[in-house]
Amino acid sequence: MIPHEDMFVPGLLSFLVAHILYTVSFRDAPPSLSWTAIPFGAYVAVMMAALYPGIVKEEAVVQAGVVVYMLVISVMAYRASLSGNVLLIIGTLLFCLSDSILAWDKFLHSYAWCEFGIMITYYAAQLCIAIVHT
Numbered sequence: 001m002i003p004h005e006d007m008f009v010p011g012l013l014s015f016l017v018a019h020i021l022y023t024v025s026f027r028d029a030p031p032s033l034s035w036t037a038i039p040f041g042a043y044v045a046v047m048m049a050a051l052y053p054g055i056v057k058e059e060a061v062v063q064a065g066v067v068v069y070m071l072v073i074s075v076m077a078y079r080a081s082l083s084g085n086v087l088l089i090i091g092t093l094l095f096c097l098s099d100s101i102l103a104w105d106k107f108l109h110s111y112a113w114c115e116f117g118i119m120i121t122y123y124a125a126q127l128c129i130a131i132v133h134t
Contacts, residue, residue, distance in 0.1 A: 012065045015070055023076040028083045036081055040074040047100060054107025073099055091128030098122040
């Protein structure tokens with residue numbers, strides 16, 4: 001999926017910024033903490049535990065970047081869930097799925113369908129969020 005390994009960290013950073021900007025753009029979501037944060041925290045914990053064997057082999061900058069990225073994308077999905085907008089929620093959950101497949105593909109095991117799965121969920125996520133923001 002990533003033709004040049006040395007581009008992983010810059011790519012991670014660019015998507016991190018994009019997810020932060022998306023999170024900020026979810027103005028309808030009240031900035032509060034509720035019980036609905038639990039599934040998103042569980043997602044981060046489960047993914048980090050599953051990815052640990054592959055991530056531990058990476059440089060510290062990659063390890064830290066993946067942890068921060070996972071936290072940011074889960075906050076983005078959590079904020080979308082507070083908005084009550086079903087299409088926005090679906091879009092952010094599709095982003096989580098896309099990035100989970102990408103992480104599994106990069107750090108654990110690559111399957112033939114991974115690239116297709118990453119791209120179809122990524123474009124569907126973008127479409128859902130774009131429709132909400134138009």
